[in-house]
Amino acid sequence: MTINPGQWKLGTYWDDKEPHSLEQIREAGYSCIELNLDNYKSPADTVTPENFARYDSAVQTAKRLGLEVWSVHLPFGSQWDISDLDDTVRESAIKGNIQIMDWVKGWGARVLVIHPSFEPIQNEERAGRLVKAAETIRLLSGEAAKRGLHLAVEDLPRTCLGNNAEEIAALIKDAPEAVVCCDSNHLLTETPESFIRAIGSRIMTLHISDYDGVNERHWIPGRGIVKWVEVVRALVEIGYAGPFMYEADYENPQDVVASFRAILNAYREAGQGVQ
Numbered sequence: 001m002t003i004n005p006g007q008w009k010l011g012t013y014w015d016d017k018e019p020h021s022l023e024q025i026r027e028a029g030y031s032c033i034e035l036n037l038d039n040y041k042s043p044a045d046t047v048t049p050e051n052f053a054r055y056d057s058a059v060q061t062a063k064r065l066g067l068e069v070w071s072v073h074l075p076f077g078s079q080w081d082i083s084d085l086d087d088t089v090r091e092s093a094i095k096g097n098i099q100i101m102d103w104v105k106g107w108g109a110r111v112l113v114i115h116p117s118f119e120p121i122q123n124e125e126r127a128g129r130l131v132k133a134a135e136t137i138r139l140l141s142g143e144a145a146k147r148g149l150h151l152a153v154e155d156l157p158r159t160c161l162g163n164n165a166e167e168i169a170a171l172i173k174d175a176p177e178a179v180v181c182c183d184s185n186h187l188l189t190e191t192p193e194s195f196i197r198a199i200g201s202r203i204m205t206l207h208i209s210d211y212d213g214v215n216e217r218h219w220i221p222g223r224g225i226v227k228w229v230e231v232v233r234a235l236v237e238i239g240y241a242g243p244f245m246y247e248a249d250y251e252n253p254q255d256v257v258a259s260f261r262a263i264l265n266a267y268r269e270a271g272q273g274v275q
């Protein structure tokens with residue numbers, strides 16, 4: 001199947017602390033969202049009936065508006081670190097993630113985005129943590145599959161695990177049901193287009209934003225160094241058929257919509273035929 005980027009759905013991350021309501025997101029022209037949950041809290045303080053009610057009400061609002069909840073970002077923080085060498089921490093994170101999967105299954109989302117670690121990761125612990133994270137990804141991707149969901153491992157910046165294509169490939173090697181979320185502003189040692197080509201068709205979702213290559217910035221595309229025509233080309237090559245999901249900071253939701261149009265126009269003008 002030839003991919004036509006003009007048919008990619010436009011999406012954005014969203015949580016209920018955002019200044020923009022789901023109504024505003026819908027009106028601006030998005031068709032889907034990634035729901036962000038609370039981060040940095042313990043699993044016990046996150047997976048509560050009160051939080052379920054909060055998130056569930058947002059999901060029902062999105063559905064009523066015709067906004068698809070494509071993905072849910074699983075919580076992160078030191079108590080959610082799936083690479084932790086302390087089994088007690090890791091087991092509590094596993095349990096919390098599985099409980100959230102049961103929420104997500106009922107919401108009709110397809111994808112769960114997970115961070116392969118928290119940070120900083122000390123050099124001497126890296127190899128051991130990669131083994132632990134890979135084991136946990138194998139287990140959690142199997143649990144996700146049982147619920148009709150896909151666990152998407154996200155590339156991360158700095159010393160985090162999964163900070164380049166080679167580590168992401170190693171993390172999912174023994175987890176055939178795991179997929180990948182490509183964050184275009186997290187890679188500090190390679191370009192997003194080279195990451196996309198290296199990982200290929202296991203990329204099932206995106207976090208789109210721009211940066212300066214020095215650190216993550218979550219800028220709207222156009223402000224930083226990402227070569228967007230190259231990113232689109234690479235995504236077309238791998239047959240990417242998910243949404244063009246933004247994780248960019250913005251003041252006006254229309255600015256992100258305009259950036260998506262500008263990227264598609266630039267791709268078309270480069271001679272790649274968006275219809």
Ligand SMILES: [Zn+2]
Binds near residue numbers: 073113115154
């Ligand atoms: Zn993330």
